[in-house]
Amino acid sequence: MSETTDTPGMSDTSDANELNAQSDEAPAPRAEESGAESSEPPVLEVRGLGRRFGSVLALEDVNVSLHAGEVTCVVGDNGAGKSVFIKMLCGLIAPSSGEILLDGDPTEFSSPRQARSQGIVAVYQDLALAPLMSLWRNFFMGAEPVKGWGIFQRFDVAFAKQAMQAELEKLGVDLGDPDRAAHTLSGGERQGLAIARALYYGARVLILDEPTSALGVRQSGAVLRLIRRAAQQGTAVVLVTPKPQHAFWVGDRFLVFQRGRLVEDRKSETLTLESLSYLMAGGTEVEELETAIATA
Amino acid sequence: MAAALLFIFFSIASSGAMLEVPTIARVLDTAWPYGIIAVAVGLLMISGEFDLSAGVMVGTAGALLGVMATEWGMNLWAAVFLSLLVCLALGLWNGVLVVWTGLPSFVITLGTFFGLRGANVALSKYFTGDALIENIDDAGGYDSLHTIVATVFGTAPSDFRVSLIWWAAFILIATWILWRTKIGNWIFASGGDRDAARAVGVPVNGTKIGLFMLTAGAAWFVGVSSAIRYTSVQAGQGVGQEFFYIIAAVVGGCRMAGGYGSAVGPAIGALIWGIAFVGIPHAGWNSDWRWAFLGVLLLVATLINHVVGERVRTARSG
Numbered sequence: 001m002s003e004t005t006d007t008p009g010m011s012d013t014s015d016a017n018e019l020n021a022q023s024d025e026a027p028a029p030r031a032e033e034s035g036a037e038s039s040e041p042p043v044l045e046v047r048g049l050g051r052r053f054g055s056v057l058a059l060e061d062v063n064v065s066l067h068a069g070e071v072t073c074v075v076g077d078n079g080a081g082k083s084v085f086i087k088m089l090c091g092l093i094a095p096s097s098g099e100i101l102l103d104g105d106p107t108e109f110s111s112p113r114q115a116r117s118q119g120i121v122a123v124y125q126d127l128a129l130a131p132l133m134s135l136w137r138n139f140f141m142g143a144e145p146v147k148g149w150g151i152f153q154r155f156d157v158a159f160a161k162q163a164m165q166a167e168l169e170k171l172g173v174d175l176g177d178p179d180r181a182a183h184t185l186s187g188g189e190r191q192g193l194a195i196a197r198a199l200y201y202g203a204r205v206l207i208l209d210e211p212t213s214a215l216g217v218r219q220s221g222a223v224l225r226l227i228r229r230a231a232q233q234g235t236a237v238v239l240v241t242p243k244p245q246h247a248f249w250v251g252d253r254f255l256v257f258q259r260g261r262l263v264e265d266r267k268s269e270t271l272t273l274e275s276l277s278y279l280m281a282g283g284t285e286v287e288e289l290e291t292a293i294a295t296a
Numbered sequence: 297m298a299a300a301l302l303f304i305f306f307s308i309a310s311s312g313a314m315l316e317v318p319t320i321a322r323v324l325d326t327a328w329p330y331g332i333i334a335v336a337v338g339l340l341m342i343s344g345e346f347d348l349s350a351g352v353m354v355g356t357a358g359a360l361l362g363v364m365a366t367e368w369g370m371n372l373w374a375a376v377f378l379s380l381l382v383c384l385a386l387g388l389w390n391g392v393l394v395v396w397t398g399l400p401s402f403v404i405t406l407g408t409f410f411g412l413r414g415a416n417v418a419l420s421k422y423f424t425g426d427a428l429i430e431n432i433d434d435a436g437g438y439d440s441l442h443t444i445v446a447t448v449f450g451t452a453p454s455d456f457r458v459s460l461i462w463w464a465a466f467i468l469i470a471t472w473i474l475w476r477t478k479i480g481n482w483i484f485a486s487g488g489d490r491d492a493a494r495a496v497g498v499p500v501n502g503t504k505i506g507l508f509m510l511t512a513g514a515a516w517f518v519g520v521s522s523a524i525r526y527t528s529v530q531a532g533q534g535v536g537q538e539f540f541y542i543i544a545a546v547v548g549g550c551r552m553a554g555g556y557g558s559a560v561g562p563a564i565g566a567l568i569w570g571i572a573f574v575g576i577p578h579a580g581w582n583s584d585w586r587w588a589f590l591g592v593l594l595l596v597a598t599l600i601n602h603v604v605g606e607r608v609r610t611a612r613s614g
Contacts, residue, residue: 113497128495130488132556133481141485142496144478154476 041104043068043236044089044120044205049098051084058084062098062262064255066205066236071227073247074240075280076257082240085257086207089238090122091115119204123194123211131183135175138182139164139197167200168192171229188219192226199230206230207238212246224250244277256280302568306575313578314571318453325456327570328463329354329518330537331563334544335470336514338562340507341545342474344487344554345394345401347511349386349408350541354534355416357383357519362429362529363420372437372524380516386412387512391505413535420531433527446525459521463563466514470559483507487554543590544569547597568593 042065049062059081066072074082087093089100091109099106102118109115112122129138136157145156145163161178168175173192175185185193191211198206208227212220227250231237241247247254254271256264256279264279271279307314333350340347357379364375390408394401417427432438447458474480482503485493494500515534523529546552547568548561569590577583 112495128489128492130485130492130555132551133484133488137481137484141481141493142498144481146478154472155478155481157476 045101073251080257081260121198121203122207129182309579323570331566334562336511337541338545342557348405351534351537353515354519357516358523358529359531365435372435383516387509391508395501430528445521
């Protein structure tokens with residue numbers, strides 16, 4: 001109990017110290033973000049990131065840094081490169097150029113599992129839950145807490161239930177009876193459980209791929225509030241969503257992808273819902289389309 | 297509860313004969329060999345797999361023991377141990393093949409089933425000249441083994457075998473593993489959503505292979521116990537019983553597609569089979585009806601599990 005509540009605070013301070021020390025040694029030049037959230041060094045940073053599939057250039061020269069406590073929205077049309085981008089962040093696809101820096105150190109993720117062990121967790125639409133298993137069994141699936149020794153070693157059920165409830169409470173999620181089967185959860189509740197699980201296992205960068213795409217208004221609201229709360233606890237959240245309203249409500253920063261390039265990197269203060277919707281709808285592409293229609 | 301209802305039903309139908317101690321002794325003695333293997337098959341089913349070779353492996357264990365003890369003059373303890381190793385190796389074979397090929401375990405273990413069905417009898421005849429291996433009690437170590445697996449409490453016909461204690465112990469251990477260890481969580485997770493389980497680091501393949509070996513081990517125990525108890529072995533024994541285990545597991549509430557079930561359920565399923573097996577002749581009906589009963593039982597139980605289970609689940613979600 002005490003362990004779970006202490007962990008985020010502890011890691012925040014120690015990381016910050018470590019990072020400050022590092023940035024003193026070698027300040028990283030970042031043209032695009034000069035003057036932005038300068039005081040806090042990024043958790044994750046990508047430089048010149050690109051990916052080619054055969055002769056097709058899916059993503060080219062992306063420079064972004066992700067900060068603790070910030071919700072970064074990744075928006076763009078289909079095929080704009082946003083899913084390739086997040087897949088490279090979480091280790092599902094290896095970049096063909098550029099580098100990824102975790103706490104200022106270059107890293108390579110050979111698998112999602114490895115990325116997860118370093119605190120970069122992706123929560124996908126098909127959430128990893130066994131439908132007929134109870135919530136707490138799902139929560140600790142693959143990482144069961146045990147007590148006792150030798151052949152008497154056993155699943156610490158009391159701890160599992162209590163630790164799950166504590167984590168859910170911290171995020172303000174109420175799922176009711178921990179013994180209920182996972183398939184009885186609504187879509188929003190499933191997201192809640194998955195996000196709580198990711199944070200419990202020490203996610204520092206949480207990547208959410210269209211978490212509200214299959215949800216109604218109320219459930220979407222709950223999930224977005226949950227995302228805000230995760231950021232408040234010091235997580236760097238990366239949110240992919242096609243819905244401008246959702247992105248605008250929850251996002252601190254917006255990365256707009258177009259045809260395999262990062263074309264905009266804007267802070268929320270510099271945007272209105274209209275301008276964001278315009279950017280998300282394709283921005284300059286829409287103008288081109290309009291002129292194309294008008295001149296035809 | 298179904299077992300209790302059935303018991304009451306046959307008690308009335310047999311005008312009370314069902315309630316006498318000798319009858320109860322017979323019911324339990326009929327049920328335990330199925331019960332032990334059904335518990336293992338049930339766990340395997342929860343993990344999402346089948347084993348059709350569990351029945352014939354009873355014959356393999358017995359025949360191996362018989363050949364080693366009577367033809368090769370081995371001490372029975374050594375024969376029992378070697379027989380275990382062979383059965384575990386066969387379980388490993390089933391498990392590894394299922395995991396590696398990704399083929400349905402139904403097909404893989406059906407192959408093992410026919411392979412062993414042939415090998416059991418052919419090899420017995422090759423080594424002993426007969427499919428019936430007798431005089432196992434002449435081998436050294438027989439008495440001590442007999443005490444362990446076949447001690448009798450009470451006098452016939454009200455006799456109870458020590459096997460029942462082994463059965464009970466096996467149910468308890470399986471229940472403990474399933475509900476109170478991380479391996480139990482892996483079993484549920486492997487059958488519940490294999491890919492999800494794998495994604496969060498559950499050793500799905502290892503869990504399944506282990507359960508195939510457990511099932512083979514359960515078959516070994518039954519094969520060896522009955523060989524020692526009856527001092528003879530029919531190399532063809534066990535064939536056709538693989539379905540009883542699966543029926544017992546399904547009747548006991550294990551989900552055929554995996555992810556749900558218990559260890560006590562299959563044991564109760566086996567008990568129901570024992571009650572019907574003994575109760576039908578007691579009620580004065582032709583004993584051939586046992587098979588028809590088994591078929592009806594399977595359908596009814598599955599239907600009830602499905603309907604009730606569905607209702608319970610939706611009620612809890614509301």
